[in-house]
Amino acid sequence: MKFKSIKGTRDILPPESRQWQYAEQIIRSRMALFNYREIRTPVFEETALFARGIGELTDIVSKEMYTFTDRSDTSLTLKPEMTASVIRAYLQHNLGEQQPLTRLFYIAPMFRQERPQAGRLRQFHQFGAEAIGGRSAAIDADVIALATEIYRSFGILNPALRINSVGCHLCRPAYKKLLREFLEQVRDGLSPESQRRIELNPLRILDSKDDNDNRLTASAPLIKDHLCTECREHFAELQESLALAQVPFLVDGRIVRGLDYYTRTAFEITSSDLGSQDALAGGGRYDLLAEELGGKPTPAVGFAAGIERLLMVLNQQKHDFPEEPGPSVFIACADADGRRFAARAVMELRRSGISAETDYFSRSLKAQMREADRQQAVVATVIGATEIADNRCTLKVMKTGETRQTALDSLAGGLKLILSRP
Ligand code: AMP
Numbered sequence: 484m485k486f487k488s489i490k491g492t493r494d495i496l497p498p499e500s501r502q503w504q505y506a507e508q509i510i511r512s513r514m515a516l517f518n519y520r521e522i523r524t525p526v527f528e529e530t531a532l533f534a535r536g537i538g539e540l541t542d543i544v545s546k547e548m549y550t551f552t553d554r555s556d557t558s559l560t561l562k563p564e565m566t567a568s569v570i571r572a573y574l575q576h577n578l579g580e581q582q583p584l585t586r587l588f589y590i591a592p593m594f595r596q597e598r599p600q601a602g603r604l605r606q607f608h609q610f611g612a613e614a615i616g617g618r619s620a621a622i623d624a625d626v627i628a629l630a631t632e633i634y635r636s637f638g639i640l641n642p643a644l645r646i647n648s649v650g651c652h653l654c655r656p657a658y659k660k661l662l663r664e665f666l667e668q669v670r671d672g673l674s675p676e677s678q679r680r681i682e683l684n685p686l687r688i689l690d691s692k693d694d695n696d697n698r699l700t701a702s703a704p705l706i707k708d709h710l711c712t713e714c715r716e717h718f719a720e721l722q723e724s725l726a727l728a729q730v731p732f733l734v735d736g737r738i739v740r741g742l743d744y745y746t747r748t749a750f751e752i753t754s755s756d757l758g759s760q761d762a763l764a765g766g767g768r769y770d771l772l773a774e775e776l777g778g779k780p781t782p783a784v785g786f787a788a789g790i791e792r793l794l795m796v797l798n799q800q801k802h803d804f805p806e807e808p809g810p811s812v813f814i815a816c817a818d819a820d821g822r823r824f825a826a827r828a829v830m831e832l833r834r835s836g837i838s839a840e841t842d843y844f845s846r847s848l849k850a851q852m853r854e855a856d857r858q859q860a861v862v863a864t865v866i867g868a869t870e871i872a873d874n875r876c877t878l879k880v881m882k883t884g885e886t887r888q889t890a891l892d893s894l895a896g897g898l899k900l901i902l903s904r905p
Contacts (some may be wrong), residue, residue, distance in 0.1 A: 491597070491605030502794055505553030506637075507590055510610045513636055517629045519588040519612050524568040527590070530558040535775055536567025540683050547595040561594035565784060566769065567776070569613045574778035579616055588612040588791070602760035603789060611766070613785035620717045621769055623748040623784045624724030630752060630764050630786045631730050637798055639754065642763060646725075646750040647707055647733035649686065652743065652771070654711035659685055661704050669699040678816060686739040691760030692870045705736030717747050744771035748784060756799045810840035811902055814880075815851035817867025824866050828894060836893045837902070854893040856881060862901060866891070 488494055495503055514521070517747050530550050537544050549561040562568055569587055572578075578585045597603045612629055627644065634642045650658060666673070666681045666688060675682075678869050681688070689700060694849040710718060719831045732750075740749050749767035757763070773781035797804070812832065820849025827839040832839035840858060842851045848865060855863040862878050867888045870876045874891045878901055891896025 489605070491603075493598040493604065493606075498697065502797070502804050503790070504867050505804055506684050506790060506793060506797070507610075509636055510588075510590060510633055513633045514588040514631065516611065517586070517612075517625070517632070518766060519586040519614075519629070522569055522572060522587040522589050523591070524562070524565070524572055524589075527559045527561050528568055528571065529824060530560040532567050532776070533560050533563060533703050534570055536570065536772060540564060543595060545557035549594045549596060562591075563593055563595045565589050565593070565609065565611055566613060566772070566787070566788060569785075570773055570776055570778070570781075570783065571617050573781070574773060579781060582616075584617050584622070585615045586612065587615070600760075600900065602757060602792060608790040609787045610790060611785060611787035613766075613783055615781060615783040618770070618782045620720035620748070621724045623721050624730070626784050626786055627725060627732075627748075627750055627767065628728045628730050630766065630788065633788075634752065634763065635794075636792070637802065638800075640800060641755055641756075643753050644700060644730065644732045644750060645753070646721065646748065647735055647736055647738040648710055648714055648721075649740055649745055649767070650706050650710050650714050650749050651746045654709060654714055655706065655743075658704070658709040660704045661709065662686070662706075665703050666700070668691055672699050689737045689739050697718070706739075707734065707736045714747055718786055728816060740769075741765055744769050744775045746770040750786070752788070754792075754796050755794045760792070762789070763792050763796070768852055785870065808838075809861060810838045811861050812837060812839050812898055813851075813858065813860035813863045814841045815841055815848055815855065815865045816865060817848060817865055817869075821865075821867040821873055824871055824891075829867075832895055832898070837898055 530548070532549060534544050539545065543563045548563055550558060552558050566734040567655055573585060575692070588611065590608070592606050592608050595604055596605055599605065612626060614626050627646070627898060631642065631644055650653070662685050663681060666685055670678060670681065672695065673688070674691065674696050677688045677691050677693065677696050686706070688696060689703060691697060707718065716747050736747050738751050742765060745767055747768045750765070752764040753761040754763050755761065764786050766784070768782070768784040772783065773779065814828060816822040816825050829841050830841040840860060841855065846854065852863060862880055864878050866876055875888055876891055876894070878887045878889055878897060880901065887897070887901055
């Protein structure tokens with residue numbers, strides 16, 4: 484075979500695709516319960532949108548984007564995340580004019596050229612939500628509750644929610660100065676990556692994956708202890724709202740978002756079932772992003788979650804996924820008359836809402852019944868010249884072997900009767 488899928492991408496085949504449909508259906512139903520409506524944006528956007536909206540300094544923009552120039556020399560990028568696209572669409576279509584709080588959700592593929600490893604793909608899928616237009620911490624709590632409720636409704640046993648506040652443009656500069664002073668003292672022991680970040684993005688050093696970095700920064704000042712009054716009140720209100728919503732959480736001062744337009748709330752949901760790539764979802768408030776993208780000041784908060792990660796946890800926890808149902812009826816053909824009958828009948832049955840299947844390989848009756856069994860048909864029936872002449876056939880429930888006679892000219896009615904029995 485000459486062609487293979489690209490490294491870091493996956494085919495989602497049956498029966499696994501059934502797990503995806505099931506997961507997406509539950510996600511959609513929870514989004515609806517929380518009054519979020521779906522947004523779908525193009526797979527590619529102008530590169531500059533992501534450079535601005537995610538930040539030149541991030542790993543995503545500096546080394547992971549799938550960027551190409553099209554035939555008119557425009558630089559385009561396959562979307563590596565959704566928030567920038569959602570805010571772009573919100574601003575472009577003036578969604579804020581229609582309502583004070585715009586609540587949107589998405590389920591979509593994302594593209595990042597990461598080093599492929601367990602749990603890290605180059606095309607992966609996220610679901611997420613954005614609540615745009617309000618500053619109240621009650622909205623942050625609502626978004627966080629939505630994320631945790633989705634995991635809860637899958638019966639995920641042990642997701643951990645950790646929250647923090649990363650302050651705002653008023654309190655962060657003074658804190659950054661304090662943090663840099665601390666980091667300068669341990670500079671020589673830090674990983675090269677973290678040393679580079681002291682100037683550019685010191686907050687990110689606090690969530691370094693390097694154990695040595697973490698040891699050296701164990702007593703670093705944390706921003707949650709250096710918030711301005713408004714940010715402190717916002718963080719307290721968030722915790723109160725989460726408690727009222729009965730959402731358990733831990734405060735973790737090392738959860739950060741490195742970029743300036745992220746404000747106040749930052750959170751992560753992790754699962755101990757995922758190993759080193761343990762992040763299920765992450766999110767936070769980004770009150771300054773709309774301005775960064777050239778829009779008017781628009782506070783917003785949201786989260787993004789990996790679907791592959793969700794399914795990994797569900798499979799690890801031996802989740803009871805619903806099985807792909809087989810056809811309701813398999814019509815086996817005894818002869819040429821039977822085949823003509825089946826060709827018409829399967830279509831009529833399907834049009835009346837009954838999934839029907841027949842044989843396309845002129846197989847023996849025995850082989851056709853084996854096929855009905857393999858496909859897990861609920862009911863099988865054999866039709867030939869005799870059944871047609873008598874206007875009767877026998878419906879056989881495959882699981883129990885139980886049979887029932889029905890008139891051929893009311894096959895759909897007979898089937899509905901037998902299929903509706905528990
Ligand atoms: P992020 O947009 O980086 O905050 O990621 C949000 C969530 O998307 C993570 O918590 C993961 O569940 C998932 N995710 C991010 N990157 C990948 C990837 N390369 N492969 C699979 N899932 C990912």
